Amino acid sequence: MEENCKDNNCIIEIIDITKIYRIGKIEVKALRGANLKISGGEFVAIMGPSGSGKSTLMNIIGCLDTPDSGKFFLENIDVSKLNDNQLAEIRNKKIGFVFQTFNLLSRSDTVRNVELPLIYSARGAAGNRKTKIFDSLKSVGLIGWEKHKPSELSGGQRQRVAIARALVNDPAIILADEPTGNLDSVTGEEIMAIFQKLNREGKTILLVTHELDIARHANRIIYLRDGKIFREEKIDMPINALEMLEKMPKLEDKLN
Amino acid sequence: MRRLFESIKIAFQSLVSNKLRAFLTMLGIIIGVGAVVAMMSIGTGAQESVINSVQDIGSNLIIVTPGNRQEQQQGFKQMLEDDRDKEALKVEDVKMIEKEAKLIKGAAPAVLSSSIITYLNKNTRASVYASSEKAEYIYNFEIEQGQFYTASDVQNSANVAVIGRTVINKLFGKIDPIGKIIKVDGKNFTVIGIIKSKGTDQFGNDQDNSISMPITTAQHKLYGIDYINMIIAQSTSENNMNQASNEVERILRRAHNLRTDEKNDFTVQNQTQLLDIVGTITNIFTITISSIAGISLLVGGIGIMNIMLVSVTERTREIGIRKAVGAKNKDILFQFLVESVVLSITGGILGILFAVAVSIILNRFTILKPTISAFPIILAITFSTMVGLFFGIYPAMRAARLNPIAALRYE
Numbered sequence: 001m002e003e004n005c006k007d008n009n010c011i012i013e014i015i016d017i018t019k020i021y022r023i024g025k026i027e028v029k030a031l032r033g034a035n036l037k038i039s040g041g042e043f044v045a046i047m048g049p050s051g052s053g054k055s056t057l058m059n060i061i062g063c064l065d066t067p068d069s070g071k072f073f074l075e076n077i078d079v080s081k082l083n084d085n086q087l088a089e090i091r092n093k094k095i096g097f098v099f100q101t102f103n104l105l106s107r108s109d110t111v112r113n114v115e116l117p118l119i120y121s122a123r124g125a126a127g128n129r130k131t132k133i134f135d136s137l138k139s140v141g142l143i144g145w146e147k148h149k150p151s152e153l154s155g156g157q158r159q160r161v162a163i164a165r166a167l168v169n170d171p172a173i174i175l176a177d178e179p180t181g182n183l184d185s186v187t188g189e190e191i192m193a194i195f196q197k198l199n200r201e202g203k204t205i206l207l208v209t210h211e212l213d214i215a216r217h218a219n220r221i222i223y224l225r226d227g228k229i230f231r232e233e234k235i236d237m238p239i240n241a242l243e244m245l246e247k248m249p250k251l252e253d254k255l256n
Numbered sequence: 257m258r259r260l261f262e263s264i265k266i267a268f269q270s271l272v273s274n275k276l277r278a279f280l281t282m283l284g285i286i287i288g289v290g291a292v293v294a295m296m297s298i299g300t301g302a303q304e305s306v307i308n309s310v311q312d313i314g315s316n317l318i319i320v321t322p323g324n325r326q327e328q329q330q331g332f333k334q335m336l337e338d339d340r341d342k343e344a345l346k347v348e349d350v351k352m353i354e355k356e357a358k359l360i361k362g363a364a365p366a367v368l369s370s371s372i373i374t375y376l377n378k379n380t381r382a383s384v385y386a387s388s389e390k391a392e393y394i395y396n397f398e399i400e401q402g403q404f405y406t407a408s409d410v411q412n413s414a415n416v417a418v419i420g421r422t423v424i425n426k427l428f429g430k431i432d433p434i435g436k437i438i439k440v441d442g443k444n445f446t447v448i449g450i451i452k453s454k455g456t457d458q459f460g461n462d463q464d465n466s467i468s469m470p471i472t473t474a475q476h477k478l479y480g481i482d483y484i485n486m487i488i489a490q491s492t493s494e495n496n497m498n499q500a501s502n503e504v505e506r507i508l509r510r511a512h513n514l515r516t517d518e519k520n521d522f523t524v525q526n527q528t529q530l531l532d533i534v535g536t537i538t539n540i541f542t543i544t545i546s547s548i549a550g551i552s553l554l555v556g557g558i559g560i561m562n563i564m565l566v567s568v569t570e571r572t573r574e575i576g577i578r579k580a581v582g583a584k585n586k587d588i589l590f591q592f593l594v595e596s597v598v599l600s601i602t603g604g605i606l607g608i609l610f611a612v613a614v615s616i617i618l619n620r621f622t623i624l625k626p627t628i629s630a631f632p633i634i635l636a637i638t639f640s641t642m643v644g645l646f647f648g649i650y651p652a653m654r655a656a657r658l659n660p661i662a663a664l665r666y667e
Contacts (some may be wrong), residue, residue: 016621064580064660085584092582103664107273117581119262165581 006076010076011172011204012038012061017070017080018227019056026168030056031067038206040172041201043238045207045215048224057224058208062095062175063087064166073220092121096166100178102158104150110137110161119170123150136167139201158186163194173204180214186248192217215242222252259590265597270567281563282603283644284556288549289607289636294614295545296635297626303538305625310530314396314481316494318360318501319528320345320487321507324519343483344512344521347471350388352511359500360547363489364390365480367474372438373467374417375427377657382423383466385439386474387488391419394490401524402434402449404665405470413472418449418463445469497526553639556603563597564651571661575655578664589656596648597641604640608633 021028031051038044046089048054059065063079066087072079074094082090096117097103100163104113114133137143140160150153150158166174176195180188199205207218208250215221216239223231271278298307323341350365357363367386372379391397391405397418405416417440424433433447454463475481491500501524508522568575575588 059661062580064664079502085586088579088582091580097580099664103580105574105577107269116578118586119259120578120582120584150643169582 001032001103009040010037011040011042011074012036012206014057014061014074015071015073017060017067017072019053019060019065019068029227031060032205034224034227034229036222036229038173038204040204041202041204042220043195043197043218045208045209045218046219046224047208047212047215047221048230049210052224053227054224056204056207056227058175058177061173061206062097063090066099087144088120092117093102093169096165096169096171096174098159098161098174098176098179099207100181100203102150102155102162102182104158104161106235109147109149110142110164113150113161114164114168116165121169132168132170133164136164138158139167139198154187155183158191159183159187161192163198165192167198173206173254174198174245176205176207178209179207180209180211182197186245188214189241189244190246192239193245196241257329259576259587260594263594263600264592265592267598271599272593274552277563278602279560280554282556282599282606284552284559285600285603285640286556286603286607286610288552288556289604290548290610290614291549291552291641292639293608293611293628293632293636294626296542296632297548297611297615297628299538299542299545300619300629301625302625303534303628306475306534306538307531310527314394314488315397316361316497316527317394318489318490318491318497318524318531319503320349320489320504320520321525321566322485324521324523335504341521343481345487346483347475347484349508349511350464350484353487353489353507357494357500357503359490359503360498361490362390362394363487364388364394366395366486366488366525367471368390368485369474369479371428371467373423374442375433375436377428378657380423380426380465380482382420384474384478385466385468386471386478388471390631391468391488392630394488398452399449400452402447403643404449405468410470410472413476414470415445415473415477415524416468417445417467418451419447419468420464420466421453422462423467424450432542433543443477452658457533460464474515494528501526557600557622559598559642560599560644561651562646563599564592564648565646565654567595568592568651568655571655572658572663572666575658576660576666579658579660580664585656588658589652592652592655593645593648596651597644600644600648601637601638603635607640 014034016033016035017031018029019031022029023224034053034057046054046057056065057209060067063074067080074090076078077090079087080189100128105116108158111133114136115129118129118132140163142157142160142164145153145157149160153161162173175193179195180191195205195207205218207215207216216235219235219238221233221235223230223233278371322344336543337510345365347365353360353363353638354596364387367384369384370381373382385391387395389405389407392399397404399418402418404418405414409416419433419438425431428440433450436447437444438447439445449467451464452467475484489500489504505520508524509520511664514520531623531628557659578588594648611657612628615628618624618626
C-alpha cells in the first residue's frame, strides 16, 4: 500500500504526473507535475481554461492515455504500468465515460447502446445482462425508451442513455467531460440532478467543465492551469439541481 | 462464441444499413463464385453425358479408323499425303482380326454415310450405318420390333434395312414399316426391323435419324466402294483393352504389309483412351474458366478491402466509443474481420444461388446438362472465406490500431 494513500477510501491518487505531446518539432507540455487525490463517493469538478491540461488529465484518469512520468493509482492499482489490453479492461470495469457529444452508436437503439460495455466484459450471463440494462435505464429515468435510436431521442435523453451506458458495468468512477456542454440550461440541470442522485447513492463522480454554475454542483472544485493543479475549493453548499429545476420553467419529462 | 455471434450480428446490421454498397462490393465475389460453380457444373455435366454416350455405343470397344491420326495433326502437307490412306481399311482386315486376335471377342466393319430415304411420296435424309450382323451386339443396336439382318443377308448383299424412330415418324407416321419397301438413294430396300430409340447424343445429334443395312449391300449397290470407314472390335475384358489394341495394331500392320520403318496407315483407339481425351478436354475447359473466375474473385477481394477501408474511416468514432467502453484491440480486429468475411461469404452464397439458377435454366432450355456437386460449392465457400480473411485483415488491423483519443475526437 502506498503511503500517500493513507485512508483506505482513496479511489484516485495522482502523483506528480507529466505528459508531453510532440507536434512536429514543437513540444507541448500538457501536464507538468499534477497531483490529485480523490476519495470514494466524492463529487469533484475540474475547471480550467483550454490548454490547461484538463483533457489530458481526463484521458489519463480515464485510462485512455498513460503519463510520461509520475504515478497514477486507481483503486490502489498502479495504472501507469499497464499495457493496452489491461487498460481496456480497467476502462470496461472501473470507469464510466460521459461525453459532451454523447458518443452513442447512431445505428443502435437505447438497449444496444447501454449494453455496449457488457459486450466487452467477460462476466455476466445473458439473463444478468438484461437486469443490469434495466437497472441502469431505470436510474436515469429512461424506461419506455428502450427501442428508440439516438436520432429519435432529445439531447437530454441521449445524454441519459450515455449515463446509463456508463453505469451499466457498475464502475468505481464516472468521468463526465462537459456533459452539459451541448444541452440547454434546463436539460443541463436535469443531467446534473442525475449526477447528484448517483453521487448520493455512493458513486464517485469526476466532472470536467468550464462553466462555474455547473461546477458548483460538486463538493469540490479543482482549478487547473498550465498543466498543474492551481487551486482547490471546497463547496460547503453545492447547488441542488432539483431545487434549481423547481425555480426554472416547467419541463416535459419528470425525473424520479 | 457469444462474441462471435455479437460480431456477426453487428456485421449484418452494418451490411443491411448499406444494402446497395454491400451488394456492389459483393458483385465481384458473386460473379467469381457464380462462374466457378456454374462452369464446374457444366463441365461435370458435359463429362458425364459424353461418358454415357461413349459407353452407350457398347462396352470394351476398340475403334480402328483409316489414316494416321498423329501424323494428320502434324500439318497440311502430311494430311494430303495421308489422304490415300482413306481407303486403307478393308472388310478383309475385319476377318483377319476376328480370325487371329485372341483378346478380341468380335469385330464389325462400318461404312458411314448419309442418304436420301424415300417411301411413296415422302423422303428424308438419314445417317447410314452399314455393318455386319455382329453390329447388333457390338454396337448396341437393339431391335425393338422385327429383326436385324443376318450373316446370310451380309453374304448375299441383301436389300434389307433396319431403321430408327425418327425416320419412321417422318416417312410412315402411324403405318407399320415392317415389310414395306423403301428407296435408299433410289435403290429398293425392305424394312425388316426397327432400331430401339437412343435419343440425342451430347452434341445434339438425333441418333434415331438413322438406317442400317448389310455392309456388302452399301459397298456394292449403293456407294460403289471396296473400303470401309471404321472397324469396331470388342475386347474380351475391360482390363485388357490396351493389350487388345496392341494386338489389333500388330495384325493390321501385317495385313497391310507394312515394313518396320513404315508408319501405320490406320489409327487404333479404345474407349478408355476416348474417355481420357474427354476428361482432358473438360479439365482444360474447367481450369481455364476457373482461373478467369479466380481473377474475378481477386478483383472482388480488392473491392472488399476498399470498402472495408472506407468503413473503418467512416466508423472511426464508433471504434473510439467501443474502445472507450473497454473494447480491446483484438475485439475491434475481430469485429471488422468478421464483417469482411460475412461480406465475402454472403457474396459466395449469392454466387452459388446464381450458379444454381443458371444450371436450372441451362438444363431446361439447352442440351447442356449441368450437374451441381458438393465439391464446387465447398470450394466456393472456402475460397470466399479466404478472400474475406485475406483482404479484410489489413483494414481490420488499421481499425484495431486506432488511438482511442484521436478516434473519439474524429469528425
